[in-house]
Amino acid sequence: MKIQPRQQLLEIWRATARSTLLTGRWTWGGRHQRNSISDAEHLLCLLGPATEIPTFRLDLPNETAEDVLDALDVMGDSIEIPQVLIKVLTDYYVTYTDDDKTPVFSGGSYFTLTTDDEMPEKQQALHVVDSFAASVRLSLATIGFVKVLRGVIRRRELLDEISLLEAMASKRLTASMVGLLRSFAVHVFDLNSQFGNNLLRTVNQARLPPRHILEDLHRELREIKAGLRDITVGSGQVTDIDNDNKLFECGWSWGIVQDAPQVLTTAEIGEQREGLALAAPYLYFTVVALDCIRNLFSERTRLLGLLDDEQQRLARALQLRWDLTQSYWSKIARYGKGRWPLEDIPWRTVDGVESDYLSLLVCSIVVQELSNRRAPESESQRVGKVLNELAGRARLTRREMAGDPAIALHVPGFSLDLEGSENVGSARLRWLLADFSPQLLKQAIRVAEMLRHNELRGEVTALADQIWEHLLGRRLQDGPAEQLWDKHTASNAAGEETTTSSPSWYYTERVVECLVIAAEFVSSPPLTSPELTDVATDLLAEADHIFDQELLSVSAEAGPAMGTALHAARATLRRAHEIMPERPGTAAVLAWEVLRELDRLAAARQRAVGAG
Numbered sequence: 001m002k003i004q005p006r007q008q009l010l011e012i013w014r015a016t017a018r019s020t021l022l023t024g025r026w027t028w029g030g031r032h033q034r035n036s037i038s039d040a041e042h043l044l045c046l047l048g049p050a051t052e053i054p055t056f057r058l059d060l061p062n063e064t065a066e067d068v069l070d071a072l073d074v075m076g077d078s079i080e081i082p083q084v085l086i087k088v089l090t091d092y093y094v095t096y097t098d099d100d101k102t103p104v105f106s107g108g109s110y111f112t113l114t115t116d117d118e119m120p121e122k123q124q125a126l127h128v129v130d131s132f133a134a135s136v137r138l139s140l141a142t143i144g145f146v147k148v149l150r151g152v153i154r155r156r157e158l159l160d161e162i163s164l165l166e167a168m169a170s171k172r173l174t175a176s177m178v179g180l181l182r183s184f185a186v187h188v189f190d191l192n193s194q195f196g197n198n199l200l201r202t203v204n205q206a207r208l209p210p211r212h213i214l215e216d217l218h219r220e221l222r223e224i225k226a227g228l229r230d231i232t233v234g235s236g237q238v239t240d241i242d243n244d245n246k247l248f249e250c251g252w253s254w255g256i257v258q259d260a261p262q263v264l265t266t267a268e269i270g271e272q273r274e275g276l277a278l279a280a281p282y283l284y285f286t287v288v289a290l291d292c293i294r295n296l297f298s299e300r301t302r303l304l305g306l307l308d309d310e311q312q313r314l315a316r317a318l319q320l321r322w323d324l325t326q327s328y329w330s331k332i333a334r335y336g337k338g339r340w341p342l343e344d345i346p347w348r349t350v351d352g353v354e355s356d357y358l359s360l361l362v363c364s365i366v367v368q369e370l371s372n373r374r375a376p377e378s379e380s381q382r383v384g385k386v387l388n389e390l391a392g393r394a395r396l397t398r399r400e401m402a403g404d405p406a407i408a409l410h411v412p413g414f415s416l417d418l419e420g421s422e423n424v425g426s427a428r429l430r431w432l433l434a435d436f437s438p439q440l441l442k443q444a445i446r447v448a449e450m451l452r453h454n455e456l457r458g459e460v461t462a463l464a465d466q467i468w469e470h471l472l473g474r475r476l477q478d479g480p481a482e483q484l485w486d487k488h489t490a491s492n493a494a495g496e497e498t499t500t501s502s503p504s505w506y507y508t509e510r511v512v513e514c515l516v517i518a519a520e521f522v523s524s525p526p527l528t529s530p531e532l533t534d535v536a537t538d539l540l541a542e543a544d545h546i547f548d549q550e551l552l553s554v555s556a557e558a559g560p561a562m563g564t565a566l567h568a569a570r571a572t573l574r575r576a577h578e579i580m581p582e583r584p585g586t587a588a589v590l591a592w593e594v595l596r597e598l599d600r601l602a603a604a605r606q607r608a609v610g611a612g
Contacts, residue, residue: 001464002468002469003464003515005515005516005518005519005522006055008515009049009515009519011071011483012045012484012512012515013046013049013071014070014072015481015483015484016484016503016508017046017075018074018480019480019484022480026084026088026091030042030481030503030504031486031502031503031504031505032109032504032505033109034095034108035109035110036096036105036106036107036108036131036134037107037128037130037506038110040092040131040134040137042509044134044137044141044512044513045505045509045512047089047145048509048512048516049512049516049519050145051141051144051145052141053519055068056068057148058072058078058145059145060148060149060152061078061081061082061152062152064078082145083158085145086146086158086161086162086165087161089165090161090164092138093168093172097168097172098270100270102269103135103171103176104127105127105128105132105135105175105176105179106124106126106128106131107127107429109124110130110431110432110506111123111124111126111128111429111430112431113425113427113429113430114417114427114428117425117427119425122425123421123424126276126421127179127256127273128255128418129180129252129253129254129255129288129289130288130431132176132179132180133176133180133288133291133292135172135173135175135176136176136177136180136295136296138169139169139170139173139176140301142165143304143306144300144301144304144306170308171268171269173311174267174310175270177296177311177315177318178272178314179256180292180293181235181263182235182256182257182261182263183235183252183255183256183260183277183289184231184235184236184250184253184257184289184321185252185280186231186238186248186249186279187248187280187281187350188238188241188243189246189247189248189350190245190247191245191246195350196247196350198350199332199350200214202341202347203335203336204336205338205341206336214247217247217335218244220331221248221328224324224328225241225242225248227320227323227324228248229241229242230320231317231320231321233263234261234263234317235256235257235261235279249332249350250321250324251281251283251286251289251328251329252288252325253281253282254277254278254282254285254421255275255418255421256273256274257279258276258278258420259279263314265310267310267311276420276421276424277421278418283347283361284361284431284433286365287361287365290322290364290365293318293319293321293322296315297319325365326365327369329362329366330365330366330370333363333365333366334366342362342363343382343385345359345389345390346359347361356394356406356409356436357409357413357414357433357436358414359386359390360390360436360439360440361439363383363386363387363390364442366383367380367443367447367450370383370450375450377450377451377452377453380447380450380451381456383443383447384444384448384451384456387440387444387447387463388459388463391466393406394409394436394437394440395407396466396467409436410436410437410488411434411488412432413432413434413435413436414432415430415432415433416430416431416432416433417429417430418431434507435507435510437467438513440467442513442514444460444463444464444467445514445518448460448464448521449520452527453529454527454529464518471485471511474487476503480501481502484503484504485508486508525582526582528582528583528584532585533580535584535588536584536587537580539588539592539595540573540587540588543573543576543591543595543598546598547566547569547573547598553605562601565597569594569597569598572590572593572594573590573591573594576590
């Protein structure tokens with residue numbers, strides 16, 4: 001890959017530290033005014049790599065890498081950097097806790113209105129799934145960070161700060177998990193409704209009789225229905241899902257759904273707000289929720305013991321929804337024996353909305369589900385082709401035309417109307433999504449990781465490199481935020497193009513997430529092919545045999561040079577055998593080196609015999 005994640009992340013860290021501490025103090029905000037999501041994204045630009053990539057860790061000062069310290073030098077040395085992070089993390093958790101000690105998950109400046117009216121504060125304060133999800137990720141990163149850091153801290157004052165921070169992060173984590181449980185929705189609708197007709201039209205790629213499709217679909221979704229009946233915590237309980245004249249979909253709404261019951265918990269999380277969001281899934285918020293929930297049962301979470309007993313109980317309830325939702329959307333997207341509905345671009349939702357961005361969101365769920373069950377490579381390959389087509393349609397790999405409507409996917413982006421938000425204001429709220437490119441890059445890297453053949457993987461990594469080239473072109477090129485994102489161009493009222501030099505933490509954090517995934521991909525063992533393994537095996541067999549012959553031919557009076565050469569050959573052969581299973585290509589090269597050295601020794605001996 002051409003991405004070089006380590007170098008890119010170091011550049012982002014340097015730019016983040018420089019632009020954030022420009023005045024000597026931590027400066028919040030960027031392109032948007034402060035809100036609970038943007039500030040979390042700001043912190044995750046640093047804390048994400050620091051807690052997910054071992055060579056970027058900041059919680060063990062004696063082990064912090066020199067290039068990392070160089071990138072963050074404006075924050076201090078290896079001892080001072082963790083202390084700065086403790087203070088700004090504490091500031092975050094205090095800021096987004098109200099006077100009643102209840103965590104706040106408002107969308108704030110990320111909300112826009114569908115009209116030109118002024119947005120009332122009550123609407124700005126509405127809780128949104130994006131904030132729940134960002135808080136899960138940030139709180140897990142924070143708790144893990146301070147757990148490790150505590151082991152090397154001796155100052156009582158600093159230990160007290162760490163304990164306070166951990167308690168606030170844990171409380172916010174629990175509250176965000178409760179919020180996610182109360183934002184889950186199961187939408188049941190009549191077969192003959194607009195929703196039913198649109199769903200059947202989506203899955204019926206073979207144009208079979210609707211009754212046949214309906215019966216088969218009920219069979220496919222039988223286990224998911226059974227699982228949804230077992231939901232008892234939070235929202236999502238349904239009563240008529242078994243009706244054969246009904247269809248359904250499940251996932252996360254944009255916020256706490258209307259009439260969502262409170263979650264009974266022993267944890268002190270403050271008030272649980274009344275819900276008003278539409279009790280139906282939004283694809284974007286479903287993807288956001290699925291991505292964050294997987295962190296609750298990741299290897300790092302388990303090994304560090306980041307969840308207490310109550311959080312583990314809530315995590316199990318979320319994991320049930322995670323499993324059911326992934327399975328539902330993957331089955332719908334891959335339904336049938338011919339062309340998948342996912343391959344029929346653009347995706348159409350049950351309410352009739354169509355967009356390439358929606359196709360990308362469904363791809364995201366399918367990729368995650370395929371990875372979890374280690375699906376056949378052929379399925380991953382088909383998703384890779386969909387991603388390649390989406391890249392072309394979005395003009396990431398093809399030339400754009402004047403007035404090209406595909407550009408709207410990037411600027412201003414795909415918008416969602418948040419149904420139910422109008423109940424506390426004069427107009428409905430809108431949520432703007434402008435992360436098509438990093439979302440596509442993330443899925444391309446994930447698909448590449450699943451492919452086990454070099455040729456297939458090479459095609460997808462080439463696509464990832466092309467998307468990365470596009471993202472490089474959107475980096476800010478001057479000012480304190482140089483090397484951050486996003487240098488998009490927009491038109492003002494006079495029709496003139498304008499740009500902004502303020503960083504978008506929304507966009508930058510998504511690129512950072514891609515780079516973290518790319519770093520994990522690069523650090524994984526290389527692929528092995530049967531053909532290369534066969535070649536390496538034959539070369540090693542010949543090298544072993546000739547080496548044994550050489551030992552048999554060498555007399556006891558052989559000089560020290562001969563002994564040294566044979567000792568080196570033995571060590572090289574031993575190394576080649578050790579790495580053969582994972583790196584047959586390298587093993588083959590080592591075998592070549594041994595064969596060449598053995599041939600040199602044999603030729604020298606023949607010359608000596610001839611001269612005698």
